[in-house]
Every structure is written in structure tokens, then in C-alpha cells.
Amino acid sequence: MEKVIDFLSFQDPTVRLVVAGTVLLSISAAVVGCFAYLRKRALVGDALAHSLLPGVAMAFLFSGQKDPWLLLLGAMVSGWLALGAMELIQQHTKLASETAIALVLSVFFGFGVLMLTYLQHHGGGDQAGLDQFLFGNAASMRSSDLYAYGLVGMVLLVIIGAFYKELKLYCFDPDHAQAIGLPTRGLRYLLNTMTVLATAIGIQSVGVVLMAALLITPAATARFWSYRLRTMLFLAALGGAVAGLGGSFASYLAPAMPTGPWIVMVLSFLALVSIFLAPRVGIFARMWRQRQNQRKIIRENLLKAFYHGLENREGDQAWLSRPEWQEQRHLPEWEWQIGFRQLRRHRWILRRSGHYRLTERGLAEARRVVRLHRLWELYLSRYLALGKDHLHPGAESIEHLITPEVEKELLRELDYPEQDPHRSPIPYKS
Amino acid sequence: MSANKEATPALEVHNLTATYDRQPVLWDIDFSLPEGSLAGILGPNGSGKTTLLRNIMGLMQPDSGYVRLLGQDLAKVRAQVSYVPQRESVDWNFPVSVSEVVAMGRYGPGKLLRRLRRPDRDIIEEAMEKTGILPLAHRHISQLSGGQQQRVFIARALAQQAQIYLMDEPFVGVDAATEEAILNLLGEMKDRGQTVIMVHHDLQTAQDYFDQAVLLQTRLVAAGPVETVLNKENLQQAYGGRLNVLSKVGQLAAEKQFPLREKAFRERKKPAHGEGD
Numbered sequence: 001m002e003k004v005i006d007f008l009s010f011q012d013p014t015v016r017l018v019v020a021g022t023v024l025l026s027i028s029a030a031v032v033g034c035f036a037y038l039r040k041r042a043l044v045g046d047a048l049a050h051s052l053l054p055g056v057a058m059a060f061l062f063s064g065q066k067d068p069w070l071l072l073l074g075a076m077v078s079g080w081l082a083l084g085a086m087e088l089i090q091q092h093t094k095l096a097s098e099t100a101i102a103l104v105l106s107v108f109f110g111f112g113v114l115m116l117t118y119l120q121h122h123g124g125g126d127q128a129g130l131d132q133f134l135f136g137n138a139a140s141m142r143s144s145d146l147y148a149y150g151l152v153g154m155v156l157l158v159i160i161g162a163f164y165k166e167l168k169l170y171c172f173d174p175d176h177a178q179a180i181g182l183p184t185r186g187l188r189y190l191l192n193t194m195t196v197l198a199t200a201i202g203i204q205s206v207g208v209v210l211m212a213a214l215l216i217t218p219a220a221t222a223r224f225w226s227y228r229l230r231t232m233l234f235l236a237a238l239g240g241a242v243a244g245l246g247g248s249f250a251s252y253l254a255p256a257m258p259t260g261p262w263i264v265m266v267l268s269f270l271a272l273v274s275i276f277l278a279p280r281v282g283i284f285a286r287m288w289r290q291r292q293n294q295r296k297i298i299r300e301n302l303l304k305a306f307y308h309g310l311e312n313r314e315g316d317q318a319w320l321s322r323p324e325w326q327e328q329r330h331l332p333e334w335e336w337q338i339g340f341r342q343l344r345r346h347r348w349i350l351r352r353s354g355h356y357r358l359t360e361r362g363l364a365e366a367r368r369v370v371r372l373h374r375l376w377e378l379y380l381s382r383y384l385a386l387g388k389d390h391l392h393p394g395a396e397s398i399e400h401l402i403t404p405e406v407e408k409e410l411l412r413e414l415d416y417p418e419q420d421p422h423r424s425p426i427p428y429k430s
Numbered sequence: 431m432s433a434n435k436e437a438t439p440a441l442e443v444h445n446l447t448a449t450y451d452r453q454p455v456l457w458d459i460d461f462s463l464p465e466g467s468l469a470g471i472l473g474p475n476g477s478g479k480t481t482l483l484r485n486i487m488g489l490m491q492p493d494s495g496y497v498r499l500l501g502q503d504l505a506k507v508r509a510q511v512s513y514v515p516q517r518e519s520v521d522w523n524f525p526v527s528v529s530e531v532v533a534m535g536r537y538g539p540g541k542l543l544r545r546l547r548r549p550d551r552d553i554i555e556e557a558m559e560k561t562g563i564l565p566l567a568h569r570h571i572s573q574l575s576g577g578q579q580q581r582v583f584i585a586r587a588l589a590q591q592a593q594i595y596l597m598d599e600p601f602v603g604v605d606a607a608t609e610e611a612i613l614n615l616l617g618e619m620k621d622r623g624q625t626v627i628m629v630h631h632d633l634q635t636a637q638d639y640f641d642q643a644v645l646l647q648t649r650l651v652a653a654g655p656v657e658t659v660l661n662k663e664n665l666q667q668a669y670g671g672r673l674n675v676l677s678k679v680g681q682l683a684a685e686k687q688f689p690l691r692e693k694a695f696r697e698r699k700k701p702a703h704g705e706g707d
Contacts, residue, residue, distance in 0.1 A: 163542070166542060171524070172521070172526060172534075173534070175515050176586075177537075179487050179489065179508075179513040180537060181538065182538070227527070228530075228570075229524075229525045231525075232525050
């Protein structure tokens with residue numbers, strides 16, 4: 001508990017430094033990752049992260065120390081080699097791009113693990129902690145590391161800010177970018193280099209195995225909530241920051257535990273919440289819409305049944321008994337129950353001792369549904385050359401869907417007809 | 431082969447040959463179109479219409495031959511040339527709004543590190559108004575119908591304020607109202623002396639829409655005023671199937687990975703006029 005308070009109060013300068021560094025590099029990875037995500041290069045990001053390992057190990061092997069700048073240099077070299085290899089494989093063989101990605105990922109990563117193992121057995125005094133590159137350990141970063149990674153992260157964000165509109169255009173429509181004479185090759189190199197760097201600065205705190213999560217998950221999560229690139233970048237940055245904070249917190253509480261998995265846990269939680277809660281595309285939103293549709297269908301079916309009851313009755317009393325109403329249409333009892341409740345809530349029916357009648361607005365609504373049904377049947381028979389016995393099922397669902405604008409167009413197209421194909425009158429406003 | 435030597439044609443294509451993985455898609459295409467024309471590039475599926483457009487726009491390097499726009503290299507007159515790609519060529523789920531896409535028409539190499547200015551904004555708004563999408567300016571592009579999406583692309587092209595417009599099937603998947611609206615716009619552009627060159631697949635309407643036509647079938651069947659191009663004999667040639675020998679040679683080239691031109695012939699950088707004949 002003491003440690004929790006320690007961490008949260010940010011009194012300890014090392015804590016402050018680790019948190020600031022981790023959050024900053026998480027933000028820049030998340031923002032850079034948005035562009036990889038939008039170019040549909042999520043898998044490339046994963047392969048890239050794994051491919052940095054041999055470069056990092058190589059840098060350590062040659063220098064004998066854990067200097068952040070040398071590590072970045074090594075990571076850059078092997079990242080670029082990996083990208084080049086993927087491109088060459090795709091250009092010169094008939095292999096699918098996912099095959100090329102899988103090949104490069106496994107070969108580079110395997111080689112990196114090999115070198116890491118060698119270093120741990122034969123390396124110098126500082127070899128301890130090299131395995132942190134696999135799963136990350138935020139707390140193990142020294143201030144020189146943090147300054148280096150923080151600086152690179154900052155530079156990446158500045159570059160994205162500076163070339164924001166060109167990057168947006170290039171990701172959306174590269175042909176247009178090239179056609180108006182933008183340096184598309186340069187933009188592609190820029191994006192690739194930024195992806196390599198954003199991945200490289202994260203490997204000490206997150207590790208190569210899980211770095212792709214920090215690159216792609218915030219982007220995918222943010223996309224659920226945003227329809228503008230600007231908002232998406234901002235939300236992804238926010239998600240990255242929260243994950244970075246969570247990761248460094250966990251790392252501080254339990255230094256023996258790798259940070260990467262914790263960051264991924266936080267990110268996955270955010271993603272999961274988004275999948276359920278996002279507006280419009282979220283699972284709950286979809287379920288809600290389904291439910292609304294179902295209610296509408298039930299309620300309109302009941303209205304239609306009532307209208308048929310009115311058409312079939314003798315005389316012209318406005319009241320129908322419940323059996324008279326229900327015999328117009330076979331629906332399961334629960335639908336009737338929901339339907340009654342719906343109609344009452346909309347104030348479309350009145351009840352008096354077991355008999356029902358429609359209110360004025362209810363009658364207008366019932367007329368509308370019947371009108372749409374019959375108009376659509378007429379439309380189908382006229383324009384889709386459907387036989388009379390095939391008309392009803394199609395109209396049965398479409399009648400609930402047609403909006404007032406479409407109705408107007410339909411009326412114009414059919415020239416305000418009097419009767420449907422079955423010679424039933426089409427009810428207009430009385 | 432241009433008839434009037436006095437005026438520079440809007441577009442000249444000289445001996446253009448293009449291949450995909452050595453399979454030739456365009457054989458020795460050679461024609462020119464006068465300025466101020468509304469031209470249709472016609473031909474059956476797979477006849478190389480889109481490929482021709484991509485070569486003209488420098489999105490693909492031809493194996494031989496070269497292109498002149500307003501008598502110049504594309505690089506020199508890029509600002510005067512606007513390209514409207516096929517609607518399906520981009521991801522309409524991309525997180526941008528209608529006005530953002532139209533604004534892309536004002537981007538350019540001279541505007542790196544710079545925000546769009548007030549005059550740019552005015553031009554963007556006017557382009558949206560002309561294409562009837564101003565009320566949709568803040569919509570996300572995935573919420574648009576096919577016709578509206580096409581209008582967005584046309585608005586982006588208008589915002590470029592070019593002299594030549596190259597469009598790839600702007601009428602595909604578009605409602606009748608949009609087709610008419612676009613057509614009216616194109617008529618106005620033509621009256622202002624701008625040139626519109628369009629890939630089109632509907633022969634029925636071609637006669638009415640265009641004054642110039644280019645009929646392709648991997649080779650050039652005919653080019654010129656629409657009434658002389660679209661005669662029975664030419665259409666028979668274009669749509670009656672491929673030339674046997676030509677397509678066999680093409681297949682051979684692809685199979686053996688054989689270059690269609692020897693190296694020396696590839697000189698496109700500074701072509702002397704009349705070299706290709």
C-alpha cells in the first residue's frame with residue numbers, strides 16, 4: 001500500500017522519470033501506429049517489432065554496453081533490413097504478402113533469440129537484463145535511456161504534426177498523392193522509419209514480443225470512437241498514455257514482473273470495453289438497434305392487423321374485441337404482449353372493457369403502414385415482374401423500412417395509385 | 431497524327447506500350463486529343479482503359495513510348511492536370527469527412543509544412559457547392575451513397591482548378607441524378623475550354639456524351655471525333671474478340687518474361703520527335 005501511495009504521489013524523481021518516459025514513448029507509438037493501422041499494415045508492425053531483436057543484440061555485442069543510441073541504431077538497421085526483405089520477397093516471388101511477413105518475422109526473431117542466448121553465456125558484465133528486450137521492464141530503464149527514448153518520441157510527434165495533411169492524404173489515397181506530385185516515396189520511407197523508431201524506443205519497456213500491441217491496439221480502439229483522423233490520433237494517444245501509466249505502475253510495484261504484458265492487459269481492457277460500448281458499431285449499440293427494429297416491426301404489425309380488422313368488420317364501429325383483432329394475424333402471444341405495451345406507450349390505442357380502438361394518431365399510423373405495404377407490392381409487381389403470389393413476403397419487411405422521403409418518391413413513381421395488385425384500396429389521409 | 435498542327439493538343443500519347451508482369455496490356459498506343467474536348471476512352475473489359483490513364487498520370491511507367499500534356503512533360507504541368515480515380519480505389523471507411531477529402535485537391539508539393547489558407551477554403555466550398563455536396567460537408571465519407579462518393583471525388587478534382595481532367599469511370603454505381611449533374615458540370619468545363627478525358631464503359635451513351643473518342647482493345651482501334659470512331663466496323667474490331675496473333679505473342683512474352691522492347695528503345699527521357707515511327 002505504501003508503494004502505491006509512493007507511486008501515485010509522484011514524489012520520487014525516479015518514478016516521475018520512468019512514468020514520463022514510458023507514457024511519452026507509448027503515446028508516440030500509439031500515434032505512429034494509427035498510420036500503420038490505416039494503411040492496413042498492422043501485421044507488418046508486428047513483424048517489424050520482432051525483427052528489431054537481432055539489431056539490438058548486435059549493437060550490444062559490438063559495443064559491450066547498453067547505450068540507448070547504439071541500441072536505436074542497431075534497431076534501425078535491422079528494422080530496415082526486415083522491411084527491405086519483405087518488399088523483395090513480395091516483388092520477386094509469387095508469395096502472398098502475409099507469407100513474406102511471417103517468413104521475415106520468424107527468421108529475424110529466431111536469429112535475435114539465438115544472439116541473445118549467446119550473449120547471456122558469453123557476453124560482458126552488463127549482460128544481465130538483456131532478456132528484458134523480450135518482454136520489457138520499464139523500471140529497469142536508466143535516466144539516459146529515458147531521455148533518449150523520450151526525445152525520439154517527441155521528435156516523431158513533431159514530424160507527424162508537421163506533415164499531418166500529407167500523411168493523411170498518402171494513407172487515404174496514395175495515387176492522388178502521387179498524381180499531384182507529392183514525394184510519395186519519401187512519405188513512405190518517412191512512415192516506415194517512424195514505425196521502426198516508434199517500435200525501437202519501446203522495446204526496453206514493452207519488449208519486442210508485445211510491442212506490436214502498443215502500436216496497433218490503441219489505433220484499433222480509437223477507431224471505434226472516432227470518425228476523424230485528428231480525433232483518432234488523440235484518442236489513440238490517450239489510450240497509449242493510460243497503458244504506459246499502468247505498465248510503469250505495475251513495473252514499479254513488482255520489479256521482477258515484465259512490463260510488456262501489463263501494458264497489453266491495459267490496452268486489451270480498453271479495446272474490449274470499446275468493442276462493447278462504442279456508439280453505432282459497438283455490440284451494445286447493435287443489440288439496441290436490433291431491439292428497436294424488432295419493437296417497430298411488432299408494433300406496426302399489430303396496427304396493420306387492426307386496420308385489416310376494421311376493413312373486414314361489418315358496419316363501421318371503431319371498437320374491436322381482442323379476438324377480432326387477433327384473428328387477423330397469427331403472432332405468438334409474447335409479441336402481442338410487447339405490441340400492446342408499445343401501442344399504449346405511443347398513445348395509439350384506447351381500451352374499454354376488453355375492446356380496443358385506435359386513436360387519431362394511431363389510425364394515421366396504421367394507414368401509413370398499410371399504404372406502404374400496398375404501394376411496395378404495386379412497385380414490385382410493376383418493376384420487378386413478380387407474380388401476384390410472390391408480392392406479400394417482400395412487402396412484409398420493407399413496409400417497416402420505408403422513410404417518408406422514399407414514400408414520396410414511391411408515390412411519384414407510381415403516380416398516386418388507387419389500388420394495390422390485389423385490388424385492395426390504398427389508404428391515404430382521410 | 432493530329433489533324434490540326436497549329437494548336438497544341440491537350441494530350442498526346444506516343445507509341446505507348448505497357449505491361450503487367452511482362453504481359454502486354456497496351457500495344458503501341460498513339461493518338462492525340464485537342465484542347466477543349468470531352469473525350470471518352472472506350473473499349474471492352476480488360477482492354478487497357480485504366481492502364482492508359484495510369485500511364486498518362488505517371489502512376490505506372492510505360493515500357494516504351496511517352497506522353498505529352500499541353501505539349502509538356504507531366505512533371506512540368508502537373509498543377510494543370512487532375513486525376514479522378516475509380517471510386518473503389520480507396521477505403522471509404524477511412525476516418526475523414528467529406529470536406530477533408532475535397533480539401534485534398536488543394537494540397538501540393540508547394541504546400542508542405544503549410545496549412546490551407548482562406549482562398550483555399552473558399553475554393554473548396556465552391557467545389558462542394560457545384561457538385562451539390564456542400565450540405566454533406568461534415569459527414570463521414572462512409573455515410574455517403576455511391577453517387578455522393580463520386581461527387582466528392584469530382585469536387586476534389588474541381589478544387590484543383592486544372593486544365594485537363596482525367597476520370598476513371600465516374601459513372602459507375604452512380605444514380606441517374608448524379609450522372610446528369612456530373613455531365614452538366616463537364617459541359618460547363620468544356621465550354622470554358624477545359625479538357626475532360628474519361629474512361630467510359632457504356633457505348634449506348636458515348637455517342638451523346640463525348641465529342642472525341644478513343645477506342646481501345648489492348649491496341650488502338652480508332653481515335654478522333656466520336657462519330658467517325660464509333661462506326662460498325664471499328665466496334666466490330668474492338669468488341670469482336672482479340673487479335674489472335676497479337677494475344678499469342680503477348681502470352682509468349684509473359685511466359686518467357688521477354689522484354690517487349692530492346693533496351694535502347696526505352697529512351698523516354700528526351701524523345702526526339704518522329705523517333706518512334
